[in-house]
Amino acid sequence: xxxxxxxxxxxxxxxxxxxxxxxxxxxxxxxxxxxxxxxxxxxxxxxxxxxxxxxxxxxxxxxxxxxxxxxxxxxxxxxxxxxxxxxxxxxxxxxxxxxxxxxxxxxxxxxxxxxxxxxxxxxxxxxxxxxxxxxxxxxxxxxxxxxxxxxxxxxxxxxxxxxxxxxxxxxxxxxxxxxxxxxxxxxxxxxxxxxxxxxxxxxxxxxxxxxxxxxxxxxxxxxxxxxxxxxxxxxxxxxxxxxxxxxxxxxxxxxxxxxxxxxxxxxxxxxxxxxxxxxxxxxxxxxxxxxxxxxxxxxxxxxxxxxxxxxxxxxxxxxxxxxxxxxxxxxxxxxxxxxxxxxxxxxxxxxxxxxxxxxxxxxxxxxxxxxxxxxxxxxxxxxxxxxxxxxxxxxxxxxxxxxxxxxxxxxxxxxxxxxxxxxxxxxxxxxxxxxxxxxxxxxxxxxxxxxxxxxxxxxxxxxxxxxxxxxxxxxxxxxxxxxxxxxxxxxxxxxxxxxxxxxxxxxxxxxxxxxxxxxxxxxxxxxxxxxxxxxxxxxxxxxxxxxxxxxxxxxxxxxxxxxxxxxxxxxxxxxxxxxxxxxxxxxxxxxxxxx
Amino acid sequence: xxxxxxxxxxxxxxxxxxxxxxxxxxxxxxxxxxxxxxxxxxxxxxxxxxxxxxxxxxxxxxxxxxxxxxxxxxxxxxxxxxxxxxxxxxxxxxxxxxxxxxxxxxxxxxxxxxxxxxxxxxxxxxxxxxxxxxxxxxxxxxxxxxxxxxxxxxxxxxxxxxxxxxxxxxxxxxxxxxxxxxxxxxxxxxxxxxxxxxxxxxxxxxxxxxxxxxxxxxxxxxxxxxxxxxxxxxxxxxxxxxxxxxxxxxxxxxxxxxxxxxxxxxxxxxxxxxxxxxxxxxxxxxxxxxxxxxxxxxxxxxxxxxxxxxxxxxxxxxxxxxxxxxxxxxxxxxxxxxx
Numbered sequence: 001x002x003x004x005x006x007x008x009x010x011x012x013x014x015x016x017x018x019x020x021x022x023x024x025x026x027x028x029x030x031x032x033x034x035x036x037x038x039x040x041x042x043x044x045x046x047x048x049x050x051x052x053x054x055x056x057x058x059x060x061x062x063x064x065x066x067x068x069x070x071x072x073x074x075x076x077x078x079x080x081x082x083x084x085x086x087x088x089x090x091x092x093x094x095x096x097x098x099x100x101x102x103x104x105x106x107x108x109x110x111x112x113x114x115x116x117x118x119x120x121x122x123x124x125x126x127x128x129x130x131x132x133x134x135x136x137x138x139x140x141x142x143x144x145x146x147x148x149x150x151x152x153x154x155x156x157x158x159x160x161x162x163x164x165x166x167x168x169x170x171x172x173x174x175x176x177x178x179x180x181x182x183x184x185x186x187x188x189x190x191x192x193x194x195x196x197x198x199x200x201x202x203x204x205x206x207x208x209x210x211x212x213x214x215x216x217x218x219x220x221x222x223x224x225x226x227x228x229x230x231x232x233x234x235x236x237x238x239x240x241x242x243x244x245x246x247x248x249x250x251x252x253x254x255x256x257x258x259x260x261x262x263x264x265x266x267x268x269x270x271x272x273x274x275x276x277x278x279x280x281x282x283x284x285x286x287x288x289x290x291x292x293x294x295x296x297x298x299x300x301x302x303x304x305x306x307x308x309x310x311x312x313x314x315x316x317x318x319x320x321x322x323x324x325x326x327x328x329x330x331x332x333x334x335x336x337x338x339x340x341x342x343x344x345x346x347x348x349x350x351x352x353x354x355x356x357x358x359x360x361x362x363x364x365x366x367x368x369x370x371x372x373x374x375x376x377x378x379x380x381x382x383x384x385x386x387x388x389x390x391x392x393x394x395x396x397x398x399x400x401x402x403x404x405x406x407x408x409x410x411x412x413x414x415x416x417x418x419x420x421x422x423x424x425x426x427x428x429x430x431x432x433x434x435x436x437x438x439x440x441x442x443x444x445x446x447x448x449x450x451x452x453x454x455x456x457x458x459x460x461x462x463x464x465x466x467x468x469x470x471x472x473x474x475x476x477x478x479x480x481x482x483x484x485x486x487x488x489x490x491x492x493x494x495x496x497x498x499x500x501x502x503x504x505x506x507x508x509x510x511x512x513x514x515x516x517x518x519x520x521x522x523x524x525x526x527x528x529x530x531x532x533x534x535x536x537x538x539x540x541x542x543x544x545x546x547x548x549x550x551x552x553x554x555x556x557x558x559x560x561x562x563x564x565x566x567x568x569x570x571x572x573x574x575x576x577x578x579x580x581x582x583x584x585x586x587x588x589x590x591x592x593x594x595x
Numbered sequence: 596x597x598x599x600x601x602x603x604x605x606x607x608x609x610x611x612x613x614x615x616x617x618x619x620x621x622x623x624x625x626x627x628x629x630x631x632x633x634x635x636x637x638x639x640x641x642x643x644x645x646x647x648x649x650x651x652x653x654x655x656x657x658x659x660x661x662x663x664x665x666x667x668x669x670x671x672x673x674x675x676x677x678x679x680x681x682x683x684x685x686x687x688x689x690x691x692x693x694x695x696x697x698x699x700x701x702x703x704x705x706x707x708x709x710x711x712x713x714x715x716x717x718x719x720x721x722x723x724x725x726x727x728x729x730x731x732x733x734x735x736x737x738x739x740x741x742x743x744x745x746x747x748x749x750x751x752x753x754x755x756x757x758x759x760x761x762x763x764x765x766x767x768x769x770x771x772x773x774x775x776x777x778x779x780x781x782x783x784x785x786x787x788x789x790x791x792x793x794x795x796x797x798x799x800x801x802x803x804x805x806x807x808x809x810x811x812x813x814x815x816x817x818x819x820x821x822x823x824x825x826x827x828x829x830x831x832x833x834x835x836x837x838x839x840x841x842x843x844x845x846x847x848x849x850x851x852x853x854x855x856x857x858x859x860x861x862x863x864x865x866x867x868x869x870x871x872x873x874x875x876x877x878x879x880x881x882x883x884x885x886x887x888x889x890x891x892x893x894x895x896x897x898x899x900x901x902x903x904x905x906x907x908x909x910x911x912x913x914x915x916x917x918x919x920x921x922x923x924x925x926x927x928x929x930x931x932x933x934x
Contacts, residue, residue, distance in 0.1 A: 064696040071708075082708045107782060111695055111736045118638070123694040125701035125723060128708035155779070158633045196820065205816075209808045218801050219633060223812050228819075353743060354699070374708040377715035399761060 002173035004314055008038060009180060011162045011256060014232060016045035017188060019096050019138025021228055022161035023117050026102070026152055028143045029166035034174065035142070038166055041180045042096075042140065049188050052095040055140070058088060058113075060104045064126070067112060071127040073370050082374060084129040089116055092137040102141035102152045110153040113139060117159045128374070161225035163260035168317045186236055195235035200227060201244045207302045211254055214306065216263035229253035247305060254309035262322050266306060352402040367402035369394070412448040413466050413507045414439070417495045419515030419555070420456040421486040429482045432514045432555060434582025439512070439589055440473050449507070451498060452476060455491035457484035458525040462494065466502065485527060488519035488566070489535035496543040503546070510549045512589055513572065516556035517563020533562055540569035551589060553577055598822050602643030603832035605636055606811045607802050613885070614795045614905045615644055616836070618773060619731075620843055621884040624877055625794030626774035628737070628785075628909070635799040637777040638735050641690075644775075647837050648688040649844070651729060655682040658721045659728045659768050660689065668755070670725075670768045689730030691723050691772075695739060702744060703751075703759050704766070719766045724757045727772040737776035738785050745789055748774075752792050794877045795902075796909035798922060843887035850883045851893045859896060859933065863903065866928050869910040878906040900929055 011025050029035040046053050058067070069087035076083045088097075089112070099105060099113075116122045120136035139160060143152050157163075200208075205227070212223050230253035234245035245253075310318065352364040354371075372394060379395040416436050420429060436452070443450045450473055452464035464476040491513075499509040519532035523539070552567035552574045554560070559576035567574040575588055605612065611629055618627040629637045653660045659670035663683045673681065693702065704722030711717065723732070734740060740748075751757050757770040774792055778785070790796070802808055818825040857879070864875045878899065885898040908921040 068696050076712070081713045108695065108739060111739050115695065115735065123692050125694055125697035127698055128700060128705065128720065130701055130723075155633060155782070199820065200816070202813075205813055206805075206809050209805060209812060213805065213808075218803075220801060220808060220811055220815075221633070223808070224815055227812060227816050374711050375706070377713075378706075378711050378717060381715045 002169050004317075005169055005174060007255065008164045008166065008169070009041060010252070011164050012038065012042045012045055013186075013236075014229065014256075015096065015138050015140070015162070016042065016049045016051060017186070017191060017236075018232065019051065019094070020117075020120055020136035021232070022138060022225065024139030024141055024156070024160035025162035025164060026141045026143050026157060026160050027164055027166060028145070030144055030146075033171050034166045034169050037174060037177070037180075038164075039098075039140075044181070046096060052091070055096045055098050056088060056091060057098045057100060058105075058109070060099075060101050060106070060109075062088070062109060064112075067109065068122065068124050068126060069129070069133075071129075071370065071374070073373055076373060080377075082128060084127065086133065087124070089113075089122055089135045089137075090124075090133040092116075093134045094136055096138045096140055098140045098142065100142045100144075102143050102156065103145040103150045105153060105156070107153065110156050114155050114159055157261075158219060158221055161229060161257050163321070165260075165317055165321075168314055186238075191232070191235045195231055197243060198231045198234050198245060199243060200230065203298050203301060204230075204244065204250060206298045207305060208250070208254070208258075210298065210302045211306050212258055214264075214266045214302070215258055215261070217258060217261050219261075222258060222261050226253045226257040229257050247301070248308075250305050251308040254305055259309055259318060260321050262318070265310075265318065265322055352404050354399070354401065355403045356398070356401055357403050361403040364402045364404045368396065368400050371402060372396045372400040375400075411507050412443075413451060413499075413502045413509045414443050414448050415451040415453060415466075415495060415498055415509060415511050417453045417455070417460075417491055417511060417513045417515070418480065419486060419488075419491070419513075420454045420480055420482045420484075422456075422483045423486060423516055423518055429480075431582050431585060433477055433480065435514070435585030435589070436477055437474060438582060438586035440470060440477075442586070442590060453491065453494055453498065454480055455487050455494075456482065458487055458490075458521055460487060460490040460494040462498065466498075466507075485521040486515070486519050486532070487521035487523075487525070488515070488517070488532065489523040489539040490521075491515075492536060492539040492543050492566075492570070493523075496539075496546050496548070499548045500546050503548070511551070511572075513550065513552045513567075514555055514585075515553075515563065517552075517554055517560055517566060518556065519562065519566075536562075536566055537569055540566045543570050549573075551575060553585065553589070598826060599642045599646065600639050600815075600818055601826060601829040601833050602640060602647055603836055604814055604818070604825075604829045605640055605643065606807050606814065608636065608640065608799055610905065611637075611640055611797045611799050613888075613901065614797045615640055615775075616647075616840065616888060617881050617884040617902060618775065618795055619644060619648065620840060620887065621847065621880055622771075622773050624880050624884065625792065626731075626776075627795040627797065627905070628775075628790070628793035629777040629797050629799060630780045631777075631799035632801055633779060635801050637799060641733055641735075641775055641777060644731070645687075645690040646833055647840060648690070648730075649837070649841065650685040651688050652683050653686050653729075655684045659725045660686065660730070661769070662729065668769045668771070670728075671766060689726055689728075690775075691727040691730065691732050693723055693732055693734045693740075693744075695736055697723070697744070699744065699747070703747060703757060704768075705759065706761055706764060717764050719759070719764060721768070722757075724751055724770040724772070725768055728768075728770050730772055731775050732772040733775045734777075736778050736782075737789070738778040738780070738782055745786060749788055749792060790909050791873070793909065795881060795905040797905045798908075839888060839890075842890060843884070846890065846892070847884065847887040849892065850886050852879060852883060853893065856882070856894050856896065856899065859899060862932060863899075863928060864907070866932060867907060867911055867925060869907055870912070874907050874910045878903060881906045896933055900933060903929055 014022055015025055027035065027038070043053060043055060046055060065087065067087045067089055069085055069090060072083045072085035075085070112122070116135045116137065117139065121132050121134050124131050124133055139156070141152055141156060141160060145151050208223055208226050230245040230249050233249040233252055234240055237249065240246060352367040355361065357363040375397070376395060379397070383395065416439070418432055418436065440450055449466045449468050450464070451462065451466045452473065454461055454463050463480065464473055467473060495511050499511055502509045519536040520529050521527055522531040523535040550570060550572040552563070552570070552572035554563045554574065554576040555578070556563065557578050559578065564574055577585055577588060614627045618624055629641065631637050651660070652663060654663050654673050657670060657673055661669045661673040663681055700722065702723050704720060704725055707718040707720040751770050752774055755769060755771040757768055759766045776793060802811070860875050860878050864878065881902040882894045882899040885902050886894040889898065904922050904925045907925050911921045911924060
């Protein structure tokens with residue numbers, strides 16, 4: 001049997017025993033028999049502990065009305081008084097809720113769930129109804145992400161104590177199903193009585209905080225979850241009669257909560273440690289108080305706990321998780337802002353808003369009726385008094401009108417920044433042009449917009465403002481003159497200004513630089529290699545603050561340090577292509593852009 | 596009702612605590628925005644604020660919490676002047692939550708649906724903005740708020756008045772509140788128009804030194820295990836802050852600002868190139884509040900320095916040649932000018 005399966009079952013038990021105490025668990029697994037089996041056991045445990053079963057599910061595109069509650073139109077019309085239908089969250093108090101495809105959950109929904117997890121209640125202010133609804137729940141977030149760039153919203157990860165990976169368990173490794181049932185033996189009341197008696201010793205608190213530091217975990221919520229888990233594990237261990245958890249309880253708590261969040265492993269001495277600013281040693285030097293609280297004994301405890309905890313989790317899984325956590329930490333700010341936007345024309349339906357339907361805004365009939373219903377009585381009375389002979393069934397006013405809203409995936413804007421200086425012209429400007437032309441065709445097929453910036457002499461010029469017209473693009477490319485200096489700083493400034501503008505319009509910009517990277521014109525237009533390079537690097541640093549995907553193609557015959565340096569500062573993907581022809585260039589660019 | 600973690604038990608985060616107290620003491624500063632990483636205790640601090648506020652005198656049963664002594668800016672009922680000397684009552688200063696997913700009718704107030712349906716009667720039901728009048732409106736996850744709600748808020752926060760027109764009913768009522776927002780900057784930027792509504796802005800980070808981290812965990816755990824006992828211990832500390840606030844509130848009107856300090860504030864703002872006069876005004880008001888909290892009669896340069904970063908950092912234009920954060924730039928300017 002795979003020992004990790006036991007760990008996963010422990011998590012199920014803790015979650016059903018005290019859903020709200022632990023917030024939730026991220027279950028990384030594709031749909032399959034192992035996940036089914038785990039969910040079945042969870043359901044059994046939930047029944048045993050009298051949680052509401054079957055466990056409810058939150059679909060990823062759930063509307064506020066269904067999640068938080070709203071006016072029940074049918075019941076309201078029938079009864080003639082407002083009937084508020086509570087949302088899904090209000091059924092989840094003291095229980096669990098499953099979130100399938102958690103990686104696709106919308107930021108707004110995540111924020112609402114996070115509020116419920118933080119306060120054990122939600123304040124609902126909707127459709128003439130204000131109420132605080134208790135909602136102390138635990139979340140079972142099924143994470144089916146496959147790629148590195150998909151993951152569950154960090155906000156939700158932060159509030160879930162546990163992470164398990166069922167993909168690392170093979171079906172034939174699972175024990176007989178009867179064994180799972182043996183897990184169900186503890187009684188909730190007894191454990192809750194016991195858990196109140198258990199506190200950590202000062203030394204144990206310090207050790208846990210120290211372990212979190214060693215694993216590069218910044219969040220204190222994670223440590224808090226570890227403390228809770230250790231207390232519950234001690235309470236569940238009926239043989240244990242002391243008021244503080246044993247070392248083994250701590251070890252298991254660290255395995256369950258802290259290790260899956262590690263951004264570095266203590267024995268890995270690589271650059272990740274250096275990057276995480278205050279390493280534990282530095283802190284100790286700086287703070288005399290610390291040396292006191294963090295003495296040798298605690299360090300021994302820390303190391304022992306950490307070592308034992310690591311042994312309980314498959315090593316490959318641990319490495320992969322660490323890698324993932326690091327990727328998340330580094331990319332966490334990478335432009336979510338521009339990837340989708342609300343639109344009134346197309347995309348996925350996203351509810352409605354008050355307003356008049358017009359050319360491109362469509363009427364949402366249901367929502368309009370919903371808005372009109374409460375006022376019928378007043379309007380009927382008014383109409384009667386005005387002695388209007390024709391009495392319509394339902395009276396709709398301008399205020400009631402609702403128009404549909406959609407969430408739209410954004411358009412991509414690919415901007416080519418082409419070096420047309422003398423040096424580049426010699427180094428095959430023609431090839432670059434050819435490549436851009438091929439790429440343009442590709443962008444056209446994908447209905448992307450393209451723009452073209454060329455730089456030579458002392459200026460960078462927007463030759464082609466964002467367009468979808470292939471003809472225009474080709475024409476401006478053909479007339480692209482060559483020769484003159486290389487004002488690289490200006491080129492970077494112009495390119496990123498354009499990218500920033502398009503981000504604001506809700507597009508997703510991508511920049512493709514084609515240059516030999518040999519700056520020789522400074523920002524103010526004066527010639528001089530040194531100052532030009534300094535300016536270019538400064539522009540690059542600034543540009544790095546705008547999170548935009550970019551690709552830097554070095555076209556010089558020999559790849560140079562300067563160009564590489566600037567690409568690195570921007571955070572571009574650097575691709576030296578010294579002798580490539582148009583066809584190869586375009587293939588390379590497509591290869592990078594589509595991965 | 597869940598009990599809030601006491602304000603005084605928050606470890607460290609002095610900048611944030613000071614900014615919140617200043618915003619609570621002097622409403623004309625214009626509220627505070629707390630941005631920071633996950634799990635830094637942003638919303639804990641704001642929610643802890645409620646316990647530090649005094650009682651206020653209001654017209655009895657008034658849904659808008661009108662001040663019986665006020666002559667203008669009263670709600671339609673009190674404004675009609677039904678009685679020359681209305682009955683009064685004491686109420687705690689309100690701290691109202693504006694939750695995500697709130698519908699427009701609940702925020703602004705609307706016709707009472709129940710009365711409309713059952714009696715066919717047009718009655719106005721005040722919304723959250725009415726409840727927040729003379730108090731605080733707290734928006735957690737402020738950057739995730741729906742755009743149309745943001746527009747409404749900006750409008751009301753600027754005018755101090757809420758106007759509702761529906762079904763031929765027109766209601767105009769006072770809605771003067773202090774905006775308090777919190778959020779995580781990684782989840783989307785705040786619109787500049789809304790950013791500008793906040794008088795102070797602070798950034799919070801998770802403490803990285805071991806002793807504070809251990810202390811935070813210990814206190815959190817103690818609070819969870821036995822909230823009553825924990826609150827009892829910290830009640831005294833909260834009471835101290837309440838006392839300090841009460842003293843400061845009395846003092847505030849008499850705190851003096853001399854010409855030298857006015858000059859300092861102008862120099863600083865000019866040096867940083869902040870837009871308009873708002874920055875300077877906020878800086879002065881906030882410095883006065885800091886002096887009052889200190890129990891001083893006069894604002895010194897030190898008071899100004901302590902609140903300058905929160906008062907100015909969100910009003911700077913991005914300088915293309917300077918990539919450092921705006922907080923660092925304000926700090927640098929302070930060091931250069933007032934070393």
